[in-house]
Amino acid sequence: MSATTPEAAQPTFARHPLRLTLNGQDRQLEVLPWTTLLDLLREQLDLIGTKKGCDHGQCGACTVLLNGKRVNACLTLAVMCDGSELTTIEGLATGDELHPMQQAFIKHDAFQCGYCTPGQICSAVGLVNEGRAHTPDEIRELMSGNLCRCGAYSNIRDAIEEALPACRQPGQGGGR
Template sequence: MSEDFPTDFAAPSSGSAPQDGTRRSFMKQAGGLLGLALAPPLLSQAERLTAFSKTVEGVTTLQLKVNGTVRSLQAEPRVSLLDALREYLDLTGTKKGCDHGQCGACTVLVDGRRINSCLSLAVMNQGKEITTIEGLMKGEELHPMQEAFLKHDGFQCGYCTPGQIMSGVACVKEGHATTDDQCREWMSGNLCRCGAYPNIVAAVREVAGKA
């Protein structure tokens, strides 16, 4: 296995974590230019949303419907939904914690169901309705779960919060927040290293009570 390391180690800058703001804006510009240059005709775009029975290799145009808007990006099949949202579509509200499905910071809704976006490929989420933390507000009005997190101080550092809120929204919708114990169990996929759990439970339970 050790022969893998020299190449890995030699290219730290090509890792998916942004080094600074400059890289993100560069990616954005590069992505935009590439997108213009490679934009396929409208017909084949529509086809891509429905027909997948072909092999996708290397950088291709992917289309993701995020918060009600269809967005195009140029990415390899190995790009996770999480990286597509953060690094390609600049929707950085969704957070990368462990990147292995253990912490829940990357929780988003896909077709109304909560998932870990780090363990899902962007290419596999075409044609689905993706909702991120950025899509919860109605105009200038916060989602009731966002209001409840503010009211109950459901965070300290705030890093896990977008995932907690998305998970909380789904938890209430599923009917899994009817008691404190049930709420704790069904929110257990979202870790909070600051330990704001009592306040998170209070926030989710309050919204469940109003639902």
């Protein structure tokens, strides 16, 4: 009977090519088929602004913009993003100039601990991109997938409401 090393007993899995535009930069990567977009961002690309909250799509802390639309990165397989444009919280600002939504969140103190803030901001930019949210009630409803443990909801709504006109200007969307 021959002895096998632990390495020899381990199966190998094919990595899949993935090309996407990430925060304005073309990227070519290889990922395992079960890698979530969230794990790709945080563990392989060191983009830690996108948070892992529930890992079940219930809290919105991992919200990013895929082709300008809001998605929960914890529920999205990275291979599904091939050929897409992806914007994370790190990609919203232009150089040293914050995105209008980021500026409004600061002005309205729309965060407490800050853990949910990247997902809240990306979700808010996404709802602007969708052309929705014209009233405070619509903002509240359309942001209901993003939870804030600290309860800063009224400040978040106020920030979004103020930022809407500036965000609707050309060049201020979440896609590049």
